[in-house]
Amino acid sequence: MSVLSIEEQAVVDTVRDFVDREVKPAVNEVEQRDEYPEKWIEQMKELGIYGLAIPEPWGEAPVSMPCYALVTAELARGWMSLAGAMGGHTVVAKLLVEFGTREQQDRYLPRMATGELRATMALTEPGGGSDLQNMATHARLESSPDGDHYVVNGSKTWISNARRSGLIALLCKTDPAAEPKHRGISVLLVEHGPGLTVSKDLHKLGYKGVETCELVFEDMRVPAEAVLGTTPGKGFGQMMKGLETGRIQVASRALGVADAALTDALRYSQERESFGKPIWQHQSVGNYLADMATKITAARQLLLYAAGRYDAGERCDMEAGMAKLFTSEIAMEVALNAVRIHGGYGYSTEFDVERYFRDAPLMIVGEGTNEIQRNVIAAQMVKRGGLDRT
Incomplete structure (x- = not known):
């Protein structure tokens, strides 16, 4: 039974058609060239994908979090990037x-809704990883004739x-001496300019096409009103709320990759024969397929549960982490088993x-490693007195 309205299901179907028509036939060539998908990004803008979370008056009516999650999964099914x-x-x-x-909303959200302006987060530091409270990046407030x-x-x-x-x-420290540390952390809305250098692109195992970089800030001047909400010291809590969305988004990417891997493995297992029959009829291959399908179905329900709690206004850091x-x-497991089912061809770049x-x-280590997720889940179970059963 669908959790989406008819209108939202149409949004997901439109993105699925885009992926099947435009992305799937050409993705291998683009990915292997590590080429930025300019054409597809422009089409995503036209489809309204960059404005899915932005309400009126800055954008159109936003979709629900379950709809956003399934749109993300469809994109990842075509190409995770x-x-x-x-x-x-x-x-x-x-x-x-x-x-x-x-003022901040009016300045940024209309252009973000169309994709004219795109945004990103800057949390992780070279020596910090997931320990965000111990970040070294700091912002010192100064006064001058042209304003703070x-x-x-x-x-x-x-x-x-x-x-x-x-x-x-x-995410940076605006009061390094604050105790506890999270009270000295703020989110600054920073635009490119003097003092900010994109120092280098990081070369990656996967996640090709989209650049992943290091940023260096050297005496970069940012207006005091660039603090998200204008009140400093609230950034850690703000970003933790943002990471609920981020973790749902990463889970959706993983679901899309797993879905694509199962689809390809299922098709190949019906086409490929050995010992006089399609390989899916061999028990070892059939067991792989059954386990893959079962776990993907469970993952989809867990994702939609977390997304539903988010929309209901309930705390969902544990559920998003799960x-x-x-x-x-x-x-990761399904992708490996898809390689196994393809045999030698699974190791070839000719196959997806x-x-x-x-x-x-990437989804195992991104948006907080899975080791961090386990810490979050355990801490929340203790705080809540166990699992919610509603």
Whole structure:
């Protein structure tokens, strides 16, 4: 039974048709050239994908979180990089809608809705990983005749879409002496300019086409009113709320990759014969397919459960963490089993399954490693007194 309205299901169907018609036939060539998918990004803009989370008066009526999750999964089914090209953008849009001032919303959201302006997040640091409270990047407030401003210094790494995003939601310390540490952390809305350098592109196993970069801030001046919501010291809580969206988005990417891997494995198992019968009829292959399908179905339901709680206004950091943890792990497993089913061809770049196997690990380590997800889940179970049973 669909959790979506007729209108939202039509949105998902439109994106599915786009993926099947435009992306699937050419994705291997584009991916192997590590080429930025300019044409597909423009088509995604036309489809309204960059505005899915932005309400009126800045955009159209936003879709529900379950719809957004399934749109993301469809994009990832075609190419995980396409889902990555709009993931951070959506998180920043939701941060602006929930926490931004009206001036900040009016400045950024209309252009973000059309994709004219794209956004990304800058959280991770070279020496910090998932330990965000111990970040070194800091912003010092200064006064001058032309107004108060922050002077930003530090570096961030693993920033997707860093060169092509005109807006960066930068997590940094505005009060390094604050205790507890999270009270000294703010989100600054930073645009490219003097003092900000995109220092290098990081070369990756998968997730090709979309750039992933290091950012270096050297005495970059940012207006004081660039603090998200204008009140400093609230950035950690704001970004933790944003990461609920981010983890649902990463889980959706993993679901799309797993779905694509199963589809290809199922088709190949019916076409390929050995010992006089299609290989799906061999028990070992049939067992792989059955397990893959069962786990993908479970992952989809877990993802939609987390997305539904988000829309209901309920806390869902544990549920989003569960969805991200489980779905990313089964995506890796399903991609590997798809390679097994394809045999030697699964190791060939002529078949999509080797790409799925290279793309899947990103979701295990991205948006907080799965080890971090387990910590979040355990802590929330203790805090809540066990699992919710409603």
